[in-house]
Amino acid sequence: MSDASNSRAFTFIGGDAGEWSVASQRTLLGEPIASVARIAMVPGNRSELLPGAAWALRGVATNDRYTTSAEKAELVNRQAPIGRAGATRAALILLRKTAAWWMLAQDQRRAILEEQSHHIAIGLRYLPAIARRLLHCRDLGTEEPFDFLGFLDYTPADAEAFDDMLGQLRATKEWTFFDREIDIRLIKD
Amino acid sequence: MSDASNSRAFTFIGGDAGEWSVASQRTLLGEPIASVARIAMVPGNRSELLPGAAWALRGVATNDRYTTSAEKAELVNRQAPIGRAGATRAALILLRKTAAWWMLAQDQRRAILEEQSHHIAIGLRYLPAIARRLLHCRDLGTEEPFDFLGFLDYTPADAEAFDDMLGQLRATKEWTFFDREIDIRLIKD
Numbered sequence: 395m396s397d398a399s400n401s402r403a404f405t406f407i408g409g410d411a412g413e414w415s416v417a418s419q420r421t422l423l424g425e426p427i428a429s430v431a432r433i434a435m436v437p438g439n440r441s442e443l444l445p446g447a448a449w450a451l452r453g454v455a456t457n458d459r460y461t462t463s464a465e466k467a468e469l470v471n472r473q474a475p476i477g478r479a480g481a482t483r484a485a486l487i488l489l490r491k492t493a494a495w496w497m498l499a500q501d502q503r504r505a506i507l508e509e510q511s512h513h514i515a516i517g518l519r520y521l522p523a524i525a526r527r528l529l530h531c532r533d534l535g536t537e538e539p540f541d542f543l544g545f546l547d548y549t550p551a552d553a554e555a556f557d558d559m560l561g562q563l564r565a566t567k568e569w570t571f572f573d574r575e576i577d578i579r580l581i582k583d
Numbered sequence: 584m585s586d587a588s589n590s591r592a593f594t595f596i597g598g599d600a601g602e603w604s605v606a607s608q609r610t611l612l613g614e615p616i617a618s619v620a621r622i623a624m625v626p627g628n629r630s631e632l633l634p635g636a637a638w639a640l641r642g643v644a645t646n647d648r649y650t651t652s653a654e655k656a657e658l659v660n661r662q663a664p665i666g667r668a669g670a671t672r673a674a675l676i677l678l679r680k681t682a683a684w685w686m687l688a689q690d691q692r693r694a695i696l697e698e699q700s701h702h703i704a705i706g707l708r709y710l711p712a713i714a715r716r717l718l719h720c721r722d723l724g725t726e727e728p729f730d731f732l733g734f735l736d737y738t739p740a741d742a743e744a745f746d747d748m749l750g751q752l753r754a755t756k757e758w759t760f761f762d763r764e765i766d767i768r769l770i771k772d
Contacts, residue, residue, distance in 0.1 A: 397630055397725035439724035441586055454722045459648075463688040499652040504689070533643045533722040535628035536586035 409447035424574030453529025474522035511566035598636030613763030642718025679763035700755035
C-alpha cells in the first residue's frame, strides 16, 4: 500500500537511532519484544524498517473514547503537550487488552475504566507534570501486536511522581483486562 | 506495507466485477465517487486496484462505541447476520462525520446519537429484517475518504422497510454531523 498516512498517525522505531536513549525495557505481561538501544518517534504510519531498526510500532491519535465533557474540560485546562524543553525523561508503555474487554458494551467499559478504576481521575492529579500522547493500534486494518502505545514525558524531578501514577493505575480493575504490557523508560541525551 | 490484514477488515471494490450489481448510486452530501456497475465485498484490507476497478474502500469491524449492555443484549437477541440466502437487495452507505463531531466528548456523542436521535432504537425496530455490517475507516492509519462504510442487506419484500428506516435516521440530529454521504443500492443477480 502506498497510501498517504493519516495525519494523526505516529510510528515508534526501535533500534540504534532516535532522540530517545533506552534506560530500561521491562516486559510485565505477555511476550517481550526485541531489546533496543534507542527509539525514534516519527510522524506517519510507517512499517518499513530502517537499517539498524528492530521494530516499528504504529498507532493513531483518535477521538476520546470514554471522557465526559466535564472531564475533558478539566483535562484540556490542565494538560501540557508532550515535547517540553525540560521533559528529558519519558516512558513508552505498550499495551494490549483482552478479547473479553473488547466484547464488553460501551457502558461496561466506561464503568470499569473510570467509576471502578478512576483512570481519568488518577491521570488528572499528575497534570501538567506528566504529558501524554496515546495512540490506538487496534483498528489500523493490519494485525498489530498491541492495542495502545502510550508515550508520556516529564522532567527528571517528576520521575518519581510518574512511578506513583503508574503504580496506582496498575492496581486497578482496568489493568486486569490487559494481557500484554511492556514498559520502556527513555532519556533524552 | 506488506503486513497481514486485520481479521476484522473488509474491502468494497467498485468496478465491473463482484456479486452485487449497482441499481443506483446517489451522492446526498459532499463529493461524489466514480460511478460503477458492480461491487465486490472481500475480506481483508486491500488498496490495490484490480483491472476494471475504479475504487477500493476499506474498513474495520470494531468494538461497540455507544451501545449499552441492555441495548447490546437486545441487538444480539434480535439481529441476523448479513448474507442470508433471500437477502438479494443491499445498500452500501458511505459516510463521513464532521470535525466538530469528533471533537465532542464521549457523553456528548452518545447523547446526540441515542438520547436525541434514537439511532440504536430505530435500528432495533427493523431487526431481523435488515442485517448490517458497519465498518470504521477513520483510524486505519491512512487518509481515507469516509469514516464509515455501512453495508445492509434485506429481501426484496423488505426494501420499503429499509427506506422507512433510512428516512427516519436521516431526519435526526445525528445526521447533521455528516458532511459526506453516498447511497449505493445493490442487487444480487
